Amino acid sequence: MKLHQLVATNFMPYRETITVDFPTEDHRNVMIVLGDNMRGKTSLMNALRWGFYGRAVGRHSRPIALHDIVNKDGARVDDWRVEVFLKFEANGHDYELRRTADRRAHVATPSRTEDFIVAPHLSKDGIVIAGDQVEAEINLVAPEQVSRFFLFDGELLGEYEELLIEGSEQGRQIKEAIEQVLGVPALTNGRAELGAMLKAATKKQSQEMAHIAGLERSAENMAKLTARLDSQDADLMKLQEKLAQTRSERSVLEDELEQAATILALKATLDAAKEAATGADTTLKRKRGERHSLLGLAWKDLLDAKLEVKRTILRQRQAKSTETLRARLKLEEAIKSVQKALDTRACPTCKQPFPEQERAALGAQLGQFEVDLANLDDAASGIDSVASELAILDDIKGVRARERLVEIDKDIRAAEVALQKAENDIERTEEKIAGHDTAELSRKRVLHQEKLKEEGRLTESIKTVERDIAKTNEELAVARKSIEGLAGARSKRSTVKVGIIGEIEACFAASVERLRDKLREQVQTLASQSFKEMTTQKSYRGLEINDNYGLSIIDSTGRPVSIRSAGAEQVVALSLIDGLNRTGRAIGPVVMDTPFGRLDPKHRDNILKYLPTVTSQFVLLVHGGEIRPDTDLASIKSRIGAAYTITEVSETQSKIERTAL
Numbered sequence: 300m301k302l303h304q305l306v307a308t309n310f311m312p313y314r315e316t317i318t319v320d321f322p323t324e325d326h327r328n329v330m331i332v333l334g335d336n337m338r339g340k341t342s343l344m345n346a347l348r349w350g351f352y353g354r355a356v357g358r359h360s361r362p363i364a365l366h367d368i369v370n371k372d373g374a375r376v377d378d379w380r381v382e383v384f385l386k387f388e389a390n391g392h393d394y395e396l397r398r399t400a401d402r403r404a405h406v407a408t409p410s411r412t413e414d415f416i417v418a419p420h421l422s423k424d425g426i427v428i429a430g431d432q433v434e435a436e437i438n439l440v441a442p443e444q445v446s447r448f449f450l451f452d453g454e455l456l457g458e459y460e461e462l463l464i465e466g467s468e469q470g471r472q473i474k475e476a477i478e479q480v481l482g483v484p485a486l487t488n489g490r491a492e493l494g495a496m497l498k499a500a501t502k503k504q505s506q507e508m509a510h511i512a513g514l515e516r517s518a519e520n521m522a523k524l525t526a527r528l529d530s531q532d533a534d535l536m537k538l539q540e541k542l543a544q545t546r547s548e549r550s551v552l553e554d555e556l557e558q559a560a561t562i563l564a565l566k567a568t569l570d571a572a573k574e575a576a577t578g579a580d581t582t583l584k585r586k587r588g589e590r591h592s593l594l595g596l597a598w599k600d601l602l603d604a605k606l607e608v609k610r611t612i613l614r615q616r617q618a619k620s621t622e623t624l625r626a627r628l629k630l631e632e633a634i635k636s637v638q639k640a641l642d643t644r645a646c647p648t649c650k651q652p653f654p655e656q657e658r659a660a661l662g663a664q665l666g667q668f669e670v671d672l673a674n675l676d677d678a679a680s681g682i683d684s685v686a687s688e689l690a691i692l693d694d695i696k697g698v699r700a701r702e703r704l705v706e707i708d709k710d711i712r713a714a715e716v717a718l719q720k721a722e723n724d725i726e727r728t729e730e731k732i733a734g735h736d737t738a739e740l741s742r743k744r745v746l747h748q749e750k751l752k753e754e755g756r757l758t759e760s761i762k763t764v765e766r767d768i769a770k771t772n773e774e775l776a777v778a779r780k781s782i783e784g785l786a787g788a789r790s791k792r793s794t795v796k797v798g799i800i801g802e803i804e805a806c807f808a809a810s811v812e813r814l815r816d817k818l819r820e821q822v823q824t825l826a827s828q829s830f831k832e833m834t835t836q837k838s839y840r841g842l843e844i845n846d847n848y849g850l851s852i853i854d855s856t857g858r859p860v861s862i863r864s865a866g867a868e869q870v871v872a873l874s875l876i877d878g879l880n881r882t883g884r885a886i887g888p889v890v891m892d893t894p895f896g897r898l899d900p901k902h903r904d905n906i907l908k909y910l911p912t913v914t915s916q917f918v919l920l921v922h923g924g925e926i927r928p929d930t931d932l933a934s935i936k937s938r939i940g941a942a943y944t945i946t947e948v949s950e951t952q953s954k955i956e957r958t959a960l
Contacts, residue, residue, distance in 0.1 A: 300440060300887035301915050303386040305350070310381055311342035312953040314370040319343070319955060321888075321916055322940020329911050329938045330918045331960065333928065334945030339953040340920035343945070344450050344892050350383035350398050352443045353417055361550065365400055365417070366409040371951040379409055389440035389887075395422045396437070441887070448880040452892045486814055490807040497800045501525055501775065504793035508782070521778050528771045535764045542757040549750035552743055559740050562732055566740070569728040576721035583714040590707045596698045603697030610692050617685040630672045637665040776801070818882060819844050826850055826878030832909040833870050835901045842874060850875055866898050873906060877913060888916035895925040907935045928960045936960070 302321040307313055322330050334340045345355035345363070355363040369379055379402040387394050397420040406414040421428040421436060428436050441449065502525050508518035556563070641661055779797055827841030830852075840857065842850040850871050852860040860867075873894065880889065889910065895903050903926070911917040919926070926932065932939065944958045 300389040301387060302347075302888050302918075303388065304384075305343075305346060306382075306384040307346045307350075308380075308382045309370045309373040309378060310346050310349070310383060311355075311368055311370060312339040312951065313342065313346075313955070314372050314948075314952045315954065317955050319943060320941060320957075321918070323916075324940055325915075327938055327940035328914070328916045329907075329935055330916065330941040330943070331926070331928070331932065331939060332918065332920045332943045332945065332955070333923065333926070333958075334920070334953075334955075335922055335947070338945045338947055339955070340922070340945060341452070341892055342953075343920060343955070344452070344890055346383050347385070347890060348446060348450050350385045350396060351437055351441055352446065353398060353419065361554075365412040365415045368400075369409075372949075379415070387440075392424050394440070396420070445880075448876055448889070449887060450890050451876060451894070486807055486811045490804060490811060493800060493804040493807055497797065497804055498525065498528065500793060500797045500800055501779065504779075504782070504791070504797050507791055507793050517778070517782055521775070521782070524771060524775045524778060528768065528775065531764055531768045531771060535761065535768065538757055538761045538764060542754065542761065545750055545753050545757060549747060549754060552747040552750060555743055556740070556747060559743075563740055563744070565728050565732050569725060569732065572721045572724035572728060576718055576725060579714050579718035579721055583711060583718060586707055586711045586714060590704065590711070593698065593700055593703055593707065597700035597704075599695055600697040600700050602695055606692050606695060610689060613685050613689050613692070617689070620685060627672065630668055634665060634668045634672065637661050637668065641665065819846075819848065821882050822848065822875070822878040823850070824878075825881050826874040829877040829909065829913070830870065830874040833874060833902065833905045834867075835899075835905065842871065848875065848879075866902055869894075869898055870902055870906075873910075877910070881913060886913070886915050888918065889914045890918040890920070892920040893922065893925060894919070895921065900931065903931060904934050907932070911935065911938050932960060 301323055303323060304321065305319040306316060308316040322328055332340060332343065345368075349355045349368065355368055357363045365381070366374070366379075369381055373379070381400045383398050385394075385396040387396070398417065399420075400415045400417045402409045402415055409415060419430070419433045421433045423436065437443075501521060505518045505521040505525060508515075508521070641658065779801065783794060783798060823842060823844040826844070830842050830850075831837070831839070838855045839860075840853040840855060843853050843859065844850055852867065852871065854860050895906075898906070928942075939960060942958050942960045943955050945953055945955050948954050
């Protein structure tokens with residue numbers, strides 16, 4: 300299959316008619332579309348999807364309503380007609396497909412998809428295909444189930460990492476999508492229909508046996524098991540419906556929260572600004588109080604210099620009085636000693652009486668001591684007086700008001716600046732979130748968390764019911780087998796029918812598993828080939844697939860690589876996509892939207908060289924941050940058959956123009 304041309308009018312950001320011609324030469328089969336984010340790259344892919352299948356998808360692969368597909372400027376002037384025209388070739392035939400949508404006559408302003416009339420028109424080799432055969436013909440050449448890999452959103456590459464997580468619900472969903480692409484449902488649906496037929500035949504068998512003597516208890520047991528299975532199937536269906544509903548509600552909440560992420564971030568900024576304002580205001584009040592108190596004591600600094608002179612004099616007097624007091628005490632001790640010697644008239648050491656000459660000398664010495672003592676001031680009263688004065692003067696000591704006021708004023712200025720900044724932030728943020736109900740957003744955030752928990756609970760409940768159903772089916776199989784051995788039941792038509800359907804159902808079950816094993820092996824082989832071509836680590840042996848279609852990198856020693864970089868994960872995911880693509884359909888075009896987000900230049904180079912060799916056309920929708928045309932495309936320049944640039948016309952309009960690289 301090859302795409303030839305896309306023409307779209309009034310489709311999403313493309314108000315005016317756009318025309319894109321795809322390269323059709325085998326050796327120049329690469330097309331590059333460059334455009335900034337939110338300018339219309341994904342819309343271009345949606346134009347292809349809507350043209351082929353009548354649906355466009357947004358975040359989480361949810362359908363976009365038709366009234367949201369119409370260009371906003373077109374809707375404003377009451378132009379609700381959307382048109383996409385595709386020319387392509389497939390299986391040796393040329394096709395022209397036109398899909399149009401316009402509002403119904405009785406609808407003034409469409410608000411839902413049902414308000415539009417959608418009409419597809421298809422011609423094959425110039426012959427018009429009947430309207431009721433259009434969708435069937437499209438699904439013959441480009442089945443919608445393979446569009447996941449034909450029109451691939453690179454932003455969803457991360458989903459495929461879930462395939463490595465055993466028991467992951469998202470991994471289970473992707474596995475189901477993969478198996479649908481590979482054709483497994485053809486067998487699983489057949490097995491499900493046979494299971495329903497087997498259940499109906501078992502009920503009929505129970506009813507017949509209930510009227511046969513001796514088989515009443517067996518019939519009753521079969522009836523109980525069948526009734527239990529019916530109940531379990533009903534419970535499973537309800538749980539699955541509830542899970543689907545919960546998952547849908549959670550997905551809607553995620554989108555709403557994602558869209559409101561800016562508001563929630565602004566709310567957090569507002570709360571932080573208010574807290575900062577409160578803190579700055581508290582600091583300002585405290586510092587102003589300290590300043591006021593300090594100014595009340597600043598007068599002490601004015602007296603401190605003069606009082607210090609007085610303190611010095613007092614300290615000198617205090618020191619002199621202390622010396623005088625020590626001298627007085629020393630003289631008093633000496634006087635006591637001499638007086639005692641004179642009174643005893645004998646030497647205190649040898650007990651001999653003093654000669655008169657010695658007594659006269661002691662008397663003279665005593666007289667001198669008394670004269671010296673009389674000449675000394677009474678220092679005790681002086682010391683008390685000086686100490687009292689010093690204590691009074693120390694209470695009037697300076698507080699370093701100048702230095703401390705400088706620091707306080709600096710703190711006050713900083714607090715005033717912080718308060719002003721916080722108040723400015725509060726004012727600006729409140730303007731931005733004006734009109735938005737932040738309480739409602741907070742409520743939705745709590746609901747989203749609860750939906751996640753509910754999903755987990757429902758998933759576990761489903762697993763429990765599935766185990767119960769498997770156990771009941773085993774019991775039914777044993778009961779059916781035992782009945783087959785009973786003479787009264789063996790010849791009955793219902794017993795024969797149960798046996799035949801049971802064998803066919805078992806055959807289908809075995810076939811499903813064999814097909815899965817075969818397909819997984821084929822996907823592993825093709826994905827390993829792709830991986831070896833795209834990876835920069837050439838020592839790796841390849842990839843190994845698990846039951847979920849998750850791929851592990853196998854190193855040179857044959858062991859799985861446990862820790863993989865984000866870039867390696869992306870290469871593995873691209874390898875899986877290529878393996879599935881080549882397993883699930885014939886060679887055809889691949890349109891990839893922003894696939895290079897986490898890849899280094901060498902990996903990008905390898906991928907750009909490889910993927911065009913395994914596709915009929917390779918269309919890349921990228922922005923400047925992923926691809927630098929002057930350098931990154933040098934290795935495949937000879938293979939580029941067309942290049943386009945998407946540019947902004949206005950907030951609600953874009954245009955796409957052919958360009959040269």
